[in-house]
Each structure stands twice: as C-alpha cells, then as structure tokens.
Amino acid sequence: MKYEVVMGLEIHIELATNTKIFCTCTTAFGGEVNTHCCPICTGMPGTLPVMNRKVVDFAIKAGLATNCTIANFSKMDRKNYFYPDLPKAYQVSQFDLPICEKGYIDIEVNGQTKRIGITRIHMEEDAGKLIHDEGGTGSLIDYNRCGVPLIEIVSEPDLRSAEEAKIYVEKIRSIMQYIGISDCKMQEGSLRADVNLSVRPMGQVAFGTRTEMKNLNSFKSILRAALHEEKRQIKEIENGNIIVQETRRWDDDLGKSFSMRSKEEAHDYRYFPAPDLVPIKVSDEEIISFKNSLPELPQARINRYINDYKLPEYDAKILTNSKDIADFFEEAIKYDVPPKKVSNYIMGNVRKLMNINNDEVPPFTGEQLAMVIKLVSKGTISSNMASKVIGFMYEDPKNPLLIVKEKNLGAMNDEGALIKIIDEVISQNQQSVDDYQQGKKKAIGFLVGQVMKQTKGKANPQTVNKMLVEKINNLK
Amino acid sequence: MKVTKETVNYVANLSRLTFTDEEAEKMAGQMDHILRYMEQLNKLDTTDVTPMEHVKPISNVFRDDLVVPSYDRSELLKNAPNQENGAFKVPKIVE
Numbered sequence: 001m002k003y004e005v006v007m008g009l010e011i012h013i014e015l016a017t018n019t020k021i022f023c024t025c026t027t028a029f030g031g032e033v034n035t036h037c038c039p040i041c042t043g044m045p046g047t048l049p050v051m052n053r054k055v056v057d058f059a060i061k062a063g064l065a066t067n068c069t070i071a072n073f074s075k076m077d078r079k080n081y082f083y084p085d086l087p088k089a090y091q092v093s094q095f096d097l098p099i100c101e102k103g104y105i106d107i108e109v110n111g112q113t114k115r116i117g118i119t120r121i122h123m124e125e126d127a128g129k130l131i132h133d134e135g136g137t138g139s140l141i142d143y144n145r146c147g148v149p150l151i152e153i154v155s156e157p158d159l160r161s162a163e164e165a166k167i168y169v170e171k172i173r174s175i176m177q178y179i180g181i182s183d184c185k186m187q188e189g190s191l192r193a194d195v196n197l198s199v200r201p202m203g204q205v206a207f208g209t210r211t212e213m214k215n216l217n218s219f220k221s222i223l224r225a226a227l228h229e230e231k232r233q234i235k236e237i238e239n240g241n242i243i244v245q246e247t248r249r250w251d252d253d254l255g256k257s258f259s260m261r262s263k264e265e266a267h268d269y270r271y272f273p274a275p276d277l278v279p280i281k282v283s284d285e286e287i288i289s290f291k292n293s294l295p296e297l298p299q300a301r302i303n304r305y306i307n308d309y310k311l312p313e314y315d316a317k318i319l320t321n322s323k324d325i326a327d328f329f330e331e332a333i334k335y336d337v338p339p340k341k342v343s344n345y346i347m348g349n350v351r352k353l354m355n356i357n358n359d360e361v362p363p364f365t366g367e368q369l370a371m372v373i374k375l376v377s378k379g380t381i382s383s384n385m386a387s388k389v390i391g392f393m394y395e396d397p398k399n400p401l402l403i404v405k406e407k408n409l410g411a412m413n414d415e416g417a418l419i420k421i422i423d424e425v426i427s428q429n430q431q432s433v434d435d436y437q438q439g440k441k442k443a444i445g446f447l448v449g450q451v452m453k454q455t456k457g458k459a460n461p462q463t464v465n466k467m468l469v470e471k472i473n474n475l476k
Numbered sequence: 477m478k479v480t481k482e483t484v485n486y487v488a489n490l491s492r493l494t495f496t497d498e499e500a501e502k503m504a505g506q507m508d509h510i511l512r513y514m515e516q517l518n519k520l521d522t523t524d525v526t527p528m529e530h531v532k533p534i535s536n537v538f539r540d541d542l543v544v545p546s547y548d549r550s551e552l553l554k555n556a557p558n559q560e561n562g563a564f565k566v567p568k569i570v571e
Contacts, residue, residue: 082491140563278536
C-alpha cells in the first residue's frame with residue numbers, strides 16, 4: 001500500500017535580545033555555570049518578572065513577516081510541570097491568546113510553490129540545562145539559559161515529506177534572519193524544531209496517530225529523523241501494530257528514535273493566566289508602524305533581482321538565500337558593474353571559497369569584488385586571472401589592483417612578446433599545426449593552451465586564438 | 477464534581493508528591509469541600525460579564541532591554557539544599 005506522511009513543525013527560536021525575557025540578566029551564549037542568573041530567573045519566591053519590551057516587538061515582527069494576524073490583546077500563562085530545568089515548576093508561555101495567529105509562508109518544492117499554514121506564534125521562556133553526570137549521585141543544573149526569550153512558531157500539518165520540512169525550516173530561518181530577530185545559529189540551539197509526524201494510506205482523509213520528536217537542532221537531523229520515523233510508522237502499520245501517540249527521542253549518532261514512555265510523559269499542564277504579568281495590548285496603529293518598519297523579505301528581493309537586475313530566477317534565489325550574501329551582492333552592483341557578472345562570481349568563485357572555509361560571508365567587500373570585475377572589463381587582467389585574484393583576496397583582503405601588481409598577474413598586452421611566444425609554440429608543435437591545416441579545427445585549442453601556459457594565463461585567450469589562426473593561415 | 481482519592485493521587489503525581497491512603501482520603505474531602513464552595517459562582521448569571529484576564533485593570537508593563545550584572549553565584553546557591561561545581565544539584569533524573 002502507498003502511504004502519505006503528514007507533518008507539522010514547532011520551531012523554537014531564541015530571540016536576539018540583550019537581556020532575558022523577565023529579568024536584566026544577559027542572554028550571552030555559554031558563560032560559567034549559573035553566572036547569568038538572578039533571583040528572578042532562578043525562580044526565588046517573592047520575585048516579580050517584568051516583560052522585556054523587545055521580546056514583544058520581535059514576536060510581532062516575526063508574525064508580520066509570516067503573514068499572521070497580530071492580536072490586539074494577548075496575555076502570558078503559566079504552563080505547569082515539574083522538571084528541574086524549570087526552577088519555578090512552571091514555564092511562562094502563552095496559551096489561549098498568543099501574540100500572532102493564522103499566518104502562512106510559501107515554500108518552493110520541486111519548482112512548485114506550496115503554501116504552509118502557520119497556526120500561531122507565541123512567546124515563552126527557555127529552560128535551564130541539565131548536566132547528567134555519568135555515574136554521579138545526582139543531576140546538576142545550569143540556569144544560564146533559563147529565561148532566555150523564545151518564540152515558538154507552530155505550523156499547520158501541511159508538510160508532506162521530510163524534504164518539505166527541511167525547506168520549510170530553511171525558509172523560516174532565512175525570514176527570521178532577514179528581520180533581524182534571531183541569529184538562528186542551530187549549533188548553539190538558537191533554532192530547534194519539534195517534528196510531529198503521522199502516516200496514512202494514500203487517499204485517506206483522516207490523520208493517523210502522530211508521534212513527536214523534540215529538539216532537533218540541525219537540518220540534517222530534521223531530515224533524517226523525519227525519514228526514519230516515516231519508515232518506522234509504515235513498518236509498524238504493515239506489521240499490524242498500532243501507532244502509539246508518544247514523544248520519541250531522536251539519537252542522531254545512532255540514526256534511530258527511541259520511545260520515551262516514562263513518568264515524565266504524564267503531562268497535564270494546567271495552564272492558567274500568569275498573575276504577575278499584565279496583559280499586552282497592541283493598537284492597529286502600532287501594528288501598521290511595525291509593518292512599515294520591516295525590512296525587505298527574501299521573496300520581495302527575489303522579485304526585485306529578477307525585475308530590476310534581470311537575473312535568472314535561479315540566481316536570484318541563491319543570492320537571497322542568505323541575507324549577508326544578498327547584501328554583499330547589492331554592495332557590489334553599486335559600483336557600476338553588470339549584475340549578472342557579479343552574480344556569476346558570487347555563485348562561482350566566492351561561494352566555493354566560502355564553503356571551503358566554512359564562512360557565512362566573504363572576508364572582502366562587495367566593492368572589492370566590483371573592482372576585480374572592472375579590471376577584467378578594462379583588460380588589465382584576463383578573465384582566467386580574475387579567479388586567482390579573488391583567491392588571493394580571500395586570503396588577504398587587499399585592494400585587487402595591488403594584488404595584481406604584487407603577484408604580477410596583469411594581462412599580457414605587450415603584442416611583441418606575445419607574437420614571440422606564438423612563433424615559438426608554432427615551431428615546437430608542428431604536428432598540431434599540420435593537423436589544423438588539414439582541417440582538424442580542434443587542434444587550435446591545444447595550441448592556444450600552450451600559449452596560455454607560456455604566458456602563465458596572463459594573455460587573453462580570444463586574442464591568442466585570433467593571432468594563432470592568422471599566423472597559421474599565413475604559413476600556407 | 478466529587479473529588480475522589482484518585483484525583484488527589486493524580487494531582488499529587490503531577491507535583492511529584494506521594495501521600496498515604498489516609499492522607500489522600502482526608503485531602504479528597506477537603507478539596508471537595510473547597511470546590512463545592514467555589515461552585516456557588518456557577519449559580520450566577522454571567523452572560524453579560526466579559527471574562528477577566530487579569531485582576532488589575534492595567535496592561536503593557538515593560539522594561540527596556542538593558543543588561544544589569546547578574547547576581548553573585550554563591551549568594552544564589554546559598555539556599556540550595558545541594559550544589560556541586562557552581563551548579564544546583566538535584567536527585568538523579570532518570571530518562
């Protein structure tokens with residue numbers, strides 16, 4: 001039987017605020033154990049939380065960037081559960097009146113646009129970190145992360161494959177980076193996804209029983225965990241077993257998920273309004289002004305690149321995938337160089353070097369790249385040499401003209417010297433010359449290559465080709 | 477709704493508490509009494525009353541996003557029943 005997978009994602013994003021959600025402790029990553037803490041975030045009795053204005057602003061921006069309706073009236077609630085990563089025995093979150101609801105984003109799957117619904121976005125506090133010491137007598141707790149502000153973006157069960165889930169997370173990440181509310185560093189846990197997944201026979205309308213896998217913090221683990229769970233559920237069903245609704249722990253090293261049917265599973269959160277925090281009201285005027293303050297989002301940039309710069313859709317999508325690269329591109333084209341040329345260099349040389357060095361941005365500026373392109377168009381360097389210059393510039397981001405001079409990479413514009421080399425190559429490769437004269441036009445390529453080798457790539461290959469052909473034809 | 481011993485034990489489990497049969501029995505009676513008292517409110521007609529979201533008629537109490545040095549760790553840990561290497565220590569959590 002053919003099965004269809006149905007997935008919904010909950011994405012937790014750490015907001016890029018300076019302080020925690022309810023106290024003035026720093027949100028800096030890492031730090032000595034329990035040194036970013038105070039009586040509020042360690043849940044001491046009698047302390048009073050006060051909401052960080054920026055958390056609300058960021059959540060509203062996230063909602064507007066994902067086409068949500070922003071609530072004029074919203075409140076915080078207590079979600080009660082006993083686990084030592086939460087010193088208060090409850091997490092302050094939002095229950096029935098979240099700040100954002102009913103949005104969507106569009107993703108591209110196999111060249112087709114698909115709309116994924118966003119059920120809601122709410123604000124909440126992060127929990128502390130448990131350090132399970134091996135063989136020790138107890139568990140240790142670090143509350144540095146406790147109280148760091150999060151938003152949770154809950155999707156509708158609209159995703160139909162692991163690949164779609166990955167694309168969706170990538171898109172959400174890119175949007176959040178564009179609006180500057182989170183660095184979304186997955187390796188530091190700034191973006192974590194919970195995957196809710198079920199399978200059903202193709203054509204069936206009712207959903208199957210779902211399982212949940214929590215805290216997946218890389219694109220790779222999201223993809224692998226979803227694929228594995230899909231297969232596991234299908235196998236269970238085909239073996240005549242039923243799927244149990246449960247939370248499963250994904251082990252990325254083993255590539256397997258494990259049932260977590262423990263006492264901790266008996267969740268009954270008994271939500272109630274947080275008595276120490278007052279409701280949040282946002283006027284329509286404020287919402288409009290937030291909307292106007294939003295920077296250009298990826299989709300708008302893609303359209304602008306296609307329409308204004310006449311870039312192919314493929315280029316526009318790759319360039320806008322990361323905000324840093326898109327900004328770099330726009331910096332370069334300010335200097336009067338053809339956008340398509342800039343795009344080619346970024347997608348080719350620059351991106352290759354960034355991948356090798358594992359960098360998010362190149363070490364030189366868009367202006368420097370534009371200078372390289374101009375050196376080629378002016379004939380100062382050959383197009384072959386441009387990649388070399390970019391390579392050197394990546395190691396040491398100097399003025400490209402300086403690099404050309406220092407490394408002696410300038411184009412060979414001295415015709416006399418070039419004629420000499422061409423004559424030498426012709427006399428040393430009589431066989432190829434004969435071949436060419438007998439109609440093997442391809443033989444010229446070999447001769448051009450020899451000349452380029454002699455000039456260390458500094459000559460313009462088109463010029464060399466033209467001069468060689470003239471020379472050989474005159475030999476007849 | 478009659479509060480039973482089972483309800484008491486269910487709530488106790490959520491709070492990581494354990495009671496003897498005797499205690500649970502006693503508390504079931506007490507909780508039942510409290511809930512019955514509250515149930516009087518259900519007799520009132522609240523059709524035109526908007527739900528109260530908060531006891532105080534105020535909203536939008538915010539602070540600016542400015543870091544203040546955190547608390548001294550040894551002070552924070554002073555009341556902890558157990559600690560180790562600057563961390564709070566609790567009975568072993570079994571996954």
